[in-house]
Amino acid sequence: MKEERISPKVIERLTKYLRCLENLPQEDYISSEELAEKMGFTAAQVRKDLSNFGEFGIRGKGYQVRNLYADIEKILGVHKTNNVIIVGMGRLGNALFSEPEFTKESFNIVGIFDNSENKIGKEINGIKIRDIKELEHFINRKEDVNIAIITVPKSVAQELTDYLVKCGIKAILNFAPIKLNVPKNVVVENIDLYAKLQELNYWKEKVLK
Amino acid sequence: MKEERISPKVIERLTKYLRCLENLPQEDYISSEELAEKMGFTAAQVRKDLSNFGEFGIRGKGYQVRNLYADIEKILGVHKTNNVIIVGMGRLGNALFSEPEFTKESFNIVGIFDNSENKIGKEINGIKIRDIKELEHFINRKEDVNIAIITVPKSVAQELTDYLVKCGIKAILNFAPIKLNVPKNVVVENIDLYAKLQELNYWKEKVLK
Numbered sequence: 001m002k003e004e005r006i007s008p009k010v011i012e013r014l015t016k017y018l019r020c021l022e023n024l025p026q027e028d029y030i031s032s033e034e035l036a037e038k039m040g041f042t043a044a045q046v047r048k049d050l051s052n053f054g055e056f057g058i059r060g061k062g063y064q065v066r067n068l069y070a071d072i073e074k075i076l077g078v079h080k081t082n083n084v085i086i087v088g089m090g091r092l093g094n095a096l097f098s099e100p101e102f103t104k105e106s107f108n109i110v111g112i113f114d115n116s117e118n119k120i121g122k123e124i125n126g127i128k129i130r131d132i133k134e135l136e137h138f139i140n141r142k143e144d145v146n147i148a149i150i151t152v153p154k155s156v157a158q159e160l161t162d163y164l165v166k167c168g169i170k171a172i173l174n175f176a177p178i179k180l181n182v183p184k185n186v187v188v189e190n191i192d193l194y195a196k197l198q199e200l201n202y203w204k205e206k207v208l209k
Numbered sequence: 210m211k212e213e214r215i216s217p218k219v220i221e222r223l224t225k226y227l228r229c230l231e232n233l234p235q236e237d238y239i240s241s242e243e244l245a246e247k248m249g250f251t252a253a254q255v256r257k258d259l260s261n262f263g264e265f266g267i268r269g270k271g272y273q274v275r276n277l278y279a280d281i282e283k284i285l286g287v288h289k290t291n292n293v294i295i296v297g298m299g300r301l302g303n304a305l306f307s308e309p310e311f312t313k314e315s316f317n318i319v320g321i322f323d324n325s326e327n328k329i330g331k332e333i334n335g336i337k338i339r340d341i342k343e344l345e346h347f348i349n350r351k352e353d354v355n356i357a358i359i360t361v362p363k364s365v366a367q368e369l370t371d372y373l374v375k376c377g378i379k380a381i382l383n384f385a386p387i388k389l390n391v392p393k394n395v396v397v398e399n400i401d402l403y404a405k406l407q408e409l410n411y412w413k414e415k416v417l418k
Contacts, residue, residue, distance in 0.1 A: 095300035171413035195224035204380035
């Protein structure tokens with residue numbers, strides 16, 4: 001593995017390969033050309049992306065779907081279950097928690113948190129909403145909670161982030177429309193729903209012209 | 210305006226400029242260097258992005274925050290209100306509908322749809338959930354409904370998309386983890402929550418090493 005300087009675009013494409021492979025017959029082989037065509041990339045792109053992580057596939061035969069799927073899962077660390085907490089149990093937090101499609105087997109939601117007295121103590125699907133103040137204690141007791149999904153208002157997102165980092169969280173999936181400042185050893189991915197709508201709107205205006 | 214072949218990355222960055230500008234004093238001027246620094250891009254990138262759409266800013270002074278904001282909104286077509294429907298009133302659809310933060314003034318949710326008898330006819334915030342079968346009639350009656358947000362299971366997303374296209378929808382924001390096939394004059398943006406978690410997990414594993 002030479003995984004030295006992988007671009008975020010490569011990792012994004014890996015998740016797309018997974019999406020594509022999961023819908024194919026698992027015993028079959030697929031060539032980089034076929035995979036590329038399904039994805040709308042070039043075969044060279046597919047080979048280059050995968051070559052970042054080692055040797056895959058058999059010359060003349062291509063990649064076995066099941067093996068390539070398993071290999072990419074391993075690269076992403078989703079061949080195992082990763083513990084996750086959700087902070088902010090408004091409608092969006094609730095939706096993310098309640099729909100197994102979003103987290104699947106690879107992510108295990110071990111705690112849900114809020115700061116509102118109306119919500120703390122209530123149960124959703126058998127899990128109690130905890131007071132965010134208990135987080136440090138919760139993480140110290142539980143092993144291996146590194147990932148937080150935060151669905152809180154923009155106005156409190158940075159303050160919450162500072163607290164999460166202090167508690168030992170290493171990865172944050174942020175839905176608040178704000179660029180979070182974190183130390184170098186903490187990673188953030190953003191999902192900005194409004195920004196996506198804006199992008200879509202630009203392309204819509206183009207096709208309507 | 211020479212807007213010929215704009216890359217999706219440019220449009221994505223435009224939405225980030227907006228996010229950045231909205232938090233700055235509106236009367237102030239900002240140079241491409243300052244804007245670049247806030248964004249984590251280079252000043253050349255900022256100038257190049259904006260030059261795709263015309264001449265902005267004043268030599269030696271930079272861009273006036275309020276004007277640049279308004280200009281970018283215009284480029285994206287979000288200086289006006291765009292009508293939107295949501296199809297799929299499960300938890301996620303409900304969250305997107307109910308949180309004004311996601312759609313703001315630029316997008317006006319004019320209809321919400323589902324195919325479940327349990328949901329059709331119920332009201333959320335004073336809007337009735339309609340039968341998806343009424344969509345064609347709804348669009349014919351209402352002017353200017355081009356955008357659909359779809360939050361339906363993967364298994365029905367393509368079939369629904371075909372129907373939306375038939376009804377005249379031109380832009381789809383898709384939350385189902387599947388690549389939708391659409392005609393050339395229809396645009397799709399995808400938000401794949403599970404894929405984002407997978408990406409985040411990769412970077413988390415790197416920082417934990």
